[in-house]
Amino acid sequence: SRSKQPRSSSQPTTTATTVQGQWGGWGWIGGYKNQIKQLQEAVSFPLNNQYEMNILATLLTNKRTPTKSLATALTTPRGVLVHGAGGTGKTAICKACCIETPHAFTFFMCGPEFMAITTLNEKITILQQAFDELRSNQPSIMFLDQIDIMFPNNTNNKTQQHPYGADQKQLLFTFLSLVDSLSSSNGGGSSSSSSGGIVFLGTAMSVSSVHPLLLQSGRFERHIGLHLPRQEERQHILAIHTNRFNLSKDVCLSSLSSQVHGRTAGDIAVVCQNAALHSAAKIHNQLLRTTLPPHHNENNDNHHHDDCGNHDHCKNVTAAGTSSSSSSADHHTGGLLSPP
Numbered sequence: 001s002r003s004k005q006p007r008s009s010s011q012p013t014t015t016a017t018t019v020q021g022q023w024g025g026w027g028w029i030g031g032y033k034n035q036i037k038q039l040q041e042a043v044s045f046p047l048n049n050q051y052e053m054n055i056l057a058t059l060l061t062n063k064r065t066p067t068k069s070l071a072t073a074l075t076t077p078r079g080v081l082v083h084g085a086g087g088t089g090k091t092a093i094c095k096a097c098c099i100e101t102p103h104a105f106t107f108f109m110c111g112p113e114f115m116a117i118t119t120l121n122e123k124i125t126i127l128q129q130a131f132d133e134l135r136s137n138q139p140s141i142m143f144l145d146q147i148d149i150m151f152p153n154n155t156n157n158k159t160q161q162h163p164y165g166a167d168q169k170q171l172l173f174t175f176l177s178l179v180d181s182l183s184s185s186n187g188g189g190s191s192s193s194s195s196g197g198i199v200f201l202g203t204a205m206s207v208s209s210v211h212p213l214l215l216q217s218g219r220f221e222r223h224i225g226l227h228l229p230r231q232e233e234r235q236h237i238l239a240i241h242t243n244r245f246n247l248s249k250d251v252c253l254s255s256l257s258s259q260v261h262g263r264t265a266g267d268i269a270v271v272c273q274n275a276a277l278h279s280a281a282k283i284h285n286q287l288l289r290t291t292l293p294p295h296h297n298e299n300n301d302n303h304h305h306d307d308c309g310n311h312d313h314c315k316n317v318t319a320a321g322t323s324s325s326s327s328s329a330d331h332h333t334g335g336l337l338s339p340p
C-alpha cells in the first residue's frame with residue numbers, strides 16, 4: 001500500500017538527441033512547459049536549495065528590507081495538486097518532479113492501494129509512520145497519487161450515494177491534523193524555512209473531486225492543471241516513446257502527431273507500443289521464413305500430424321489464427337492512429 005523511494009542522482013541517462021536530461025526527469029515529459037516551471041518553483045528549487053533559501057531568509061529578516069518579489073519567492077506552498085483528465089500524465093510529471101529533486105526524500109502512496117486496506121487502525125498507523133519518516137528525512141516529499149480516491153469530495157453529492165462514514169471522517173481528520181502539525185510545530189507559516197522542507201504532491205481528476213478541506217491554505221493550496229497535448233507536444237511525446245526505436249526513414253513524427261489529434265499522452269504511448277509489437281511480430285515471421293532450413297518445416301509438419309492425426313486441419317487452424325491475429329493488430333493500431 002505504500003513505498004518510499006529516496007532519490008539519488010545516480011539515475012541512468014540516455015544518449016539520444018531527441019530526449020535530453022536525466023532519465024525520467026523533465027526531458028521525458030512531452031510539453032507542459034508552464035506546468036513544469038510551476039513545479040520547479042514550488043518544489044524542486046526550494047528543496048534542492050534549502051540551505052541557500054534559509055540563509056537568504058535570515059538576511060532579509062535581519063535587514064528588515066525585503067522586497068515584495070523576494071518575500072513572495074521565499075514563500076512556498078505546503079502542497080501542490082496536479083489535476084487533469086485520465087492519461088494526461090499527472091503521475092508522470094509528479095514522478096519527474098521527484099527525480100529532479102535528488103536532495104529530497106520521497107514517500108510514495110497510491111490512493112487505491114491505500115484504500116484497499118480493510119481496517120481503519122492500520123490506515124492511521126501507516127499515515128503516522130509516513131509523517132514520522134518525512135520529519136526525520138527532511139527535505140522530503142510526500143507524493144499522494146490519486147488523492148481524490150483517498151479523500152473524495154462528496155459534500156455536493158445530492159444523491160448521497162457514497163456519504164462519508166465515521167471511519168472515513170476519522171481518517172480525513174487524522175490526515176489534516178498531521179498536515180497542520182507540521183506548520184504548528186515549526187512556528188506556523190508555509191515558507192521553506194519554517195516548514196522544515198516538507199512538501200506534498202497530489203494528483204486528482206479535478207480540483208472539485210478532492211475534499212474542500214484539503215484545498216485550504218497550508219494544505220494543497222497550489223493547483224496545476226494539465227490539458228490535452230497540442231501539436232508540438234504530441235510530436236515531443238512521440239519522440240520520447242520512440243526514442244529507442246530504430247525508425248524507418250519514411251517515418252515523420254510531425255505527420256503522425258497530426259493523426260493523433262485529441263489523444264492523451266497515455267493514448268500516444270499505447271500507439272507506440274502497439275506499433276513496436278506489430279513490427280516485432282512481422283520481423284519475427286520474416287526471419288522464420290528466411291532463416292529456417294526447408295527440412296525444419298517438414299519436421300514440424302510431421303510433428304503436428306502425429307499429435308493431431310489431421311495435419312491439414314491443424315495447418316488451416318494455425319493459418320487462420322495467424323491471419324486473424326495480424327489483422328486484429330493492424331486494425332487496433334490503425335484505429336488509434338486515425339483522428340478521433
